[in-house]
Structure formats: structure tokens, C-alpha cells
Amino acid sequence: MAMPNVLKVHGLDLSYFTGKLEAYLRSKQIPYELIEMDTADFKHCGKATGVAQMPQVEWLNGQWLSDSTLIIEFLEELKPETTIMPQKASVRFVAQLLEDFGDEWLWRPALYYRWANAKDARLMSTRLAEGMMRDVPLPLFMRRWAILNRQRFHFLWRDGVRPRTAKRVEAHYLETLDALEHILSKQAFVLGNRPTLADYGFYGGMFRHFFCDPTPAAIMRTRAPAVHEWVARLWNTRIEDYINCPMPEVISENLRPLFRIVGQEFLPYMQANEAAIELGHTTFKFDSQGTLFNLPAQPYRAWRFQRLRTRYQQLPPHTQNEIHAYCPELGEALLKAVTFPIESRIKGLPITTPTTMTSRTW
Template structure:
């Protein structure tokens, strides 16, 4: 299938998922133009795809790409010679698992640090008022007030952030940072000597939020310098330079603390969300090391979780055994059949994908 000479990527240079996609496109050496959205362009893209989110990619013949996970999967089929997908079935699944973790677990602490801390919130509300809302005919101070309150409502209050949960959300970032540091001070990328989907899956939060926003960036520099270096390295990576480097055949032992977080926190969280949706409830409770969260259900996350289960169950028996030996909780969670598939409800989709889905905005 033909690819445009230059992809038109509609997004923002402070956006979680725009940064993830940009890092991948730079590594893949796929030319692109970042079109900084304003509110009119945001609406135009949403009308074209049926989903109000970013980034969105204009393709050819009026076609569009939506959702970074599916965009990357699609582009991998068009340019497989610089693949980020490990060849070994077990490692490929681990890479996909870590992409889900990066997208769906780190979302909350990333948005928390951006909007709960005064210094970060002042900076980002200024940037969004001057950028995303530049076409809104209101005085600057009113645009800034509106965006600050909108973001805090959606990404703090409505996403379970309370005085009782704030410290635990902060810990979600710090625990992940410490786990990543153990790996990245030993090797350049998460699964070995060449970049994989695992790296790009964690890049959205680690780059545009934790690396760039003042409060978490200060923590990263002092607490996890190897992670800080990895973020810059990945932005400057050309995947073709690694074509002759073999993919790892097994995950490094240093990855165990990170995978423990996945098993003990992320998968139970995703499972609880799926169960609540199957039961028809709009909120669910989740316990994170003794801290109780009450969070709205997300159909998109249920879709991601069900897809993860399907992928695990399709693995060769030897790969399942390899995973279960080290992480029995993972096998227990993902071996349960999908009994009530979550149907997609969004019209925007990559041109290769027959399934629509819900996702988060900004």
C-alpha cells in the first residue's frame, strides 16, 4: 500500500500520545509534519474520524489513521525492515504487554503531575491557552482559566484523584521510575540492545510528561538518570542502525520489578474495569496497596485488556509456560476466556482495522 510522502500528524507538542507517535516516526525515518491543533482543527479531525482525540494522521484519498497503538501496528506492516516487534513470541508478547501498561497505567500519574502541581499547571495552562485555544475569541486569562479547570476536572477529580489517593498516584510514577532505572542502567533499551515496541509504549508518558514537565522531570533527573538518558536516546534513535542487531531471546532479569508492577497493579486494575463493564456499572473500585480508588469505567481499556488476553491465549504453549513460571499471576489473569467482548463504538480507525473503539482525549 502506498504511503504519503509526508504524514500530516495533527496533535500537540506537549501531548502524551503525540509524543509517542513522533518518537516512533523519527525512529522509523517516516517523514511527517506536526500540525499543531487548535480547537477548530480538533473538531475537524474529530468530524473526519468520529473520535475527538489526538494525534490523528491524515493519510491519502480522504483516509485517516487514529489511535497510536493501531497506527504503529499498521506502519509496521508497511515498513517491516525496521521492525520494533521482537521475533521471539514470548518477547513480542512482553513488548505488547508493556505498551498497554505504558499507555493505560501511567496515564493517571502523568496527568496528575501535570495538573495537580501548581508550577506544572501554570506552565501547561499557559501553553494550551496560547496554543490549542489560540482560536478561541476570549481574553488570554479566560482561556487559561477555562483550560486549567477543564483539565483538572477531567484528569484529576473525575479520574479518582483525592487527598486519600494522591500519594499513591505519585508512587505509581516513582515505583515505575525505579524499576526502569534497574533495566536501563544495564542496557540501552528495555528488552536488550535494540529498540522495541516496549520502549515506544512507555515513551508517551516518560517523554512528554515525566521528562518535560517541571516536577516529574526534576525527579527523573535526580532519581533515575539512566531513564533520563534513555528518553533522549530514543528521540535521537534511527531504527535502521539496529537492523543487524539481533532481538533478545529472553527478557533481562532486571525487568522483573517492572513486570511485578504489571502483575500486581496493572492487570488487576484492567480486570476490575472489564468486570464492571460486563456488569453494566459506570464506576469500579480498585485497591492499590491498601489505597482505595473509585474510578469511572473505560470501554477502551476493556478492549485493550481483552485483546491482551486473546494474544496471550494464542501464544505457543512453551511461551505460556515460560511466562507462567516467572509470573504466575499474569497467566492466571490472562488465561480467562473473553466471555463478553467489548464492542468498539468509535468510527475513527486505522484504514486496515475493521474494529472501532473508544479512547481518551488529549
């Protein structure tokens, strides 16, 4: 299939998933132009694709690409010579699992740090007012006020952030940061010495939010210097420089702390969300280390979880056993996630059902 000479990427230079896609395009040396969205372009892209989110990629002949995960999968097929997909089935599944984790678990703490802290919120609301809302004919202070209240309502209040849950949301970042520091202080990339899909899965939150926003960035610099270095290195990585470096074929021992979080928190959370969708509930309750969250049910995350489950079920038994032998906690969590419903964690609440892409908008 023909590819445009230069991809037109509609997004923002402070956007979680725009940053993920940009890092991938830079690494693959795919020329692109970042078209900074305003509200009119956001609506235009949404009308073209049927989805109000970013980034969106303008393709050939009026065609569009949407969703960073699916865009990367599509481009991997077009440019397999610089692939980021491990060839060994067990390692490839782990890379896909960690992309899901980076995209869907780190979203809440990333938005929390951006909008719950006064100095971060002041900075980012100003940037959005001057950028995304530059075409809105209102004074800057009114645009800032509108942005701040919108973001806090959607990404804090509606996403289960309360005074009683805030510390646990912060812990989601700190625990993941510590697990990544354990990995990246010993090896160059998440799965080994060559960049893979797992790196780009973590990159959206780790780059545009945790690395750039003042409060989480200060934490990263002091608490996880190896992660800080990895963020900068990946932005400057060219995959062609690693062509002669073998893809990882074993699951490193260094990943065990990270997999404990995936098994104990992420997989049960994704399963609970899916069960809520299947039961027709708009919200569900989830217990994270003794902190009870009331969360909106997200259809998109249910779809991601269904893909993950299907991939796991399609693995040959010996490949499943290989994953289980490496990390029994993860193996047990995977078995529960694909086999047993956990409706005991589900409870519907009478609020409006969120749109499919609410959690993926900005």
C-alpha cells in the first residue's frame, strides 16, 4: 500500500497519545508534520473519522487513521524491516500486554498529576487556552477557566478521583516508576537491549505527562533517573540503528516487579470494566490495595481487554506455560482474567454512560 510522503498528524504537542505516536514515527524515520489542533480542526477530524480523539492521521485519498495503537499496528505491516514487534510468541504477547498497561493504567495518574496540582494545572490550562482554544473568541482567562473546569470534571471527578482516592492514584505512578527504574537501570529498553512495542506503550504517559509536567517530572528526576534518561533516549532513537541487535527472546527477570502490578491491579481492573460493560452498567467499583474507587465503565477499554484475552487464548499451551513459569503471579492473573468473571466487584450507579472515547480524548 502506498504511503503519503509526509504524514499529516493532527494532535497536540502536550497530548499523551500524540507523543506516543510521534516517538514511534521518529524512531521508524517516517516523515510527518504535526498539525496542532484547534477546536475547529478537532471537530473536522472527528467528523472525518467518527471519533473525537487525538491523534488522527490524514492518509491518502481522503482516508484517515485513528487510535495510536491501531496506527502503529498498521504502519508495522507497511514497514516491517524496522519492526518493533518481538518474534518469539511469549515475548510478543508480553510487549502487547505492556502496551495495554501503559495506555490504559497510567492514564489516570497522568491526568491526575496534570490537573490536581495547582501549578501544573495553571501551566497546562494556559497552554491549551493559547493552543487548542486559540480559535475560540473569548478572553484568555475565560478560555483557561473553561479548560480547567472541563479537564477537572472529566479526568478527575468523573474518573473516580476524590480526596480519599488521591494518594492511591499517586501510588499508581510511583509504583510503576519504581518498577521501570528497576528495569531501566539494568538494561537499555523495557524488554532488553532493543526498543519494542512495550517501550512505546509506556511512552505516552511517561513522556508528555510524567517527564514534562512539573510535579511528576520532579519526582522522576530524583526517584527514577534511569527512566528519565530512557525517555530522552527513546525520543532520539532510530530503530535502524538496532537492526543487527537481536530481538529479545527471553523475559528478563528484571520485569518481575512490573508484572506484579500488572497481575494484581491492571488485569483485575480491566476485567471489572469489561464485566460492567457486559452487564450494561455505567460505573463499577474497584478495590485497589484497599482503596475503593467508583469508576466509569469504558467501552474502549473493554475492547482492549477482549483483544488481550483473545491473544492469550490463541497462544499454544507451551507458550502460556512459559509465561506462567517465568512469573506465576502473572500467569495466575491471566488465567483468572480469561476464565472467571468477578462480578462481586461490579455495582451500577445511576449516572450517564460515558461516550466510548471519553478517556482517550486529550
